[in-house]
Amino acid sequence: MGTCSLAVDIGASSGRLIAGYLQDGLLKLEEVHRFENKMVKKDGHFCWDIDALFQEIKMGIHKCGEKGLDPESIGIDTWAVDFVLLDENDQLLTNAVAYRDPRTDGMMEEVFNIISKERLYLETGIQFQKFNTIYQLYSIKKNNPELLEKAKSFLMLPDYFNYLLTGEKVNEYTNATSTQLVNAFTKKWDKDLLDQLGINKDMFLEIKPPNTELGTLKQDLAEEFGFDMKVLLPATHDTGSAVAAVPEVDDTIYISSGTWSLIGVENRFPICVTKALDYNFTNEGGIDYRYRFLKNIMGLWMIQEVKRNYDNQYSFPELVELADKASDFKSKVNVDDGRFLNPENMIEAIQLYCQETDQPIPETPGEVAKCVFDSLGDSYQNAINQIEEIYEKQFTKINVIGGGCKNEMLNQLIADKTNKKVFAGPVEATAIGNLISQLISVGKIDDIHRARNIVSQSFDLKIYTADKEEKVK
Known part of the structure; x- marks a missing residue:
């Protein structure tokens, strides 16, 4: 198969790495690696095991060599709304708490006491679900405010995996919009909303659109895999990639x-x-x-x-x-x-x-x-x-x-x-959308x-x- 692009598509119940390439004008796929994903209980919360997920990503990249694949690029997508916070030394301040965790119970109604439902919708255009990132962050603000004070980087899960691959920290646009904190018209973080909620706006990073080249692998990873490749931003929100297909x-x-x-x-x-x-x-x-x-x-x-x-x-x-x-x-x-x-x-x-x-x-x-x-x-x-x-x-x-x-x-x-x-x-629409974004990028x-x-x-x-x-x- 030779040169290809590599889509990492992680859903709430499973993940996969799928290689894709063009042949005679058609897109061809080859599954490289598939693995399970599930919530785990950690520190009293339902969480994602992001360390295990990153090891699965690395395992899939290693398998490329075994299969004779030569990926020139890689792109990662996952579900939306969930995130981690990093401190000034880029160390994790929080677990990757899952959206099904009850920590957001009642938080949406408390936010409405500060910002009206109508204003939130008019500015962000995002539907109201009790697990949206805005309510997860407000839960932290209410119960663990010191974490927000220490936070220097807000990374959604694909952003975090991209950081582990490249050392570069950005927030990708399609996933960022799911937070209910991005202005639907300016396409930037809505700092007025963040100020009103008392959430540290400095931890939010520059928003980059799909089809952006983030960088290449960190040197230690390139040496470990035996090759380097570009790390590209597809629509990192899995539904964004799926709809692209x-x-x-x-x-x-x-x-x-x-x-x-x-x-x-x-x-x-x-x-x-x-x-x-x-x-x-x-x-x-x-x-x-x-x-x-x-x-x-x-x-x-x-x-x-x-x-x-x-x-x-x-x-x-x-x-x-x-x-x-x-x-x-x-x-x-x-x-x-x-x-x-x-x-x-x-x-x-x-x-x-x-x-x-x-x-x-x-x-x-x-x-x-x-x-x-x-x-x-x-x-x-x-x-x-x-x-x-x-x-x-x-x-x-x-x-x-x-x-x-x-x-x-x-x-x-x-x-x-x-x-x-x-x-x-198509069945693998999310991986396909991820791949076509990469192929547009290159x-x-x-x-x-x-x-x-x-x-x-x-x-x-x-x-x-x-x-x-x-x-x-």
Whole structure:
């Protein structure tokens, strides 16, 4: 394979390193390394094991040599909102506390007592979720203010991994916007908001856009790997990279389907209108300073937890098959109810919701899975209806990308509920978006328009319409 670019794509449940290169005008992929990721309990909080994650990144880079790969660049993306703080000696002041940790309980309401909800939305355009970075930081301000006073660098997780690779510290734009602390119009840190909250604004670094070259590997790492390479900034927010890989964005609603489901459209300007606030839509930064106008709703996290609660005795395809056999079961839950964010037992949380709402209680694995998938379908349909109301138009296509697009039952459910044509794929959209950003950076692809054309030619998609399915190139 030889020369390639290397995408590091880390999600809340797994990570992967995927090599990509152009051959005859098509993008080719090769998986180099895959690993699990999960929260761990540390100092009384749910945290990410960032030391272990960085070791997995290094392991994947080492494997390149074993596979005869020669990466000329590397780019890292992860989920959003989570961060670490470094002191004046660049030592960690904080653990990488996970967004599902309860430390933000009640923090959003306290922030609203200082800055109105309407002003926050008008300035940042970001949807309200209790785990947004702004509320995590306010929790530290309230409970451990000395940490903020000592902090010299605020780094989101991809920023931190990039620092470990290069020694360079910057904040990447797409991930920074998810903090609810970046002005949607100036694209810079909103220092007025930070001042009002009493948060140390000096720890925030220069915001750099995707397609930026950060530097090369630190000398000790280049010697350890036996080669050097450029470290580039893709859209480091995984959804930003995933949406960059949507083959066609005109007249298309995308669903980035994974642990979370992100449903929206791509825009050239933020939509900070009252109705968008009421429906809790966000305007996250995207590649080329485009905006991802979307709603972040519960995704496959629920079925991932159901699988774990059944001691992993059923695979995801088996749970889909069991759900299909439980076709007569009709109970549904509100997937965005706070009880499903991080319950001790997801199955029991679902059963209790059904009991409280006077619905039949799911007892079998098939009934539990059917309840989850039907409930997700309702949530998707509701979000799509809201998008069309805000835009005052009907969209004709839905493109499901990411690992969740392999769930044929859910794809068909979306097609049946919306009566729209549903395109499923590409599966590795996040890694693909990461790679095409790198290839644009090194001059091998002209721009995002050409990149999306390459994606559409390089990967097979499936089309689902009401009551039928077909395959398309």
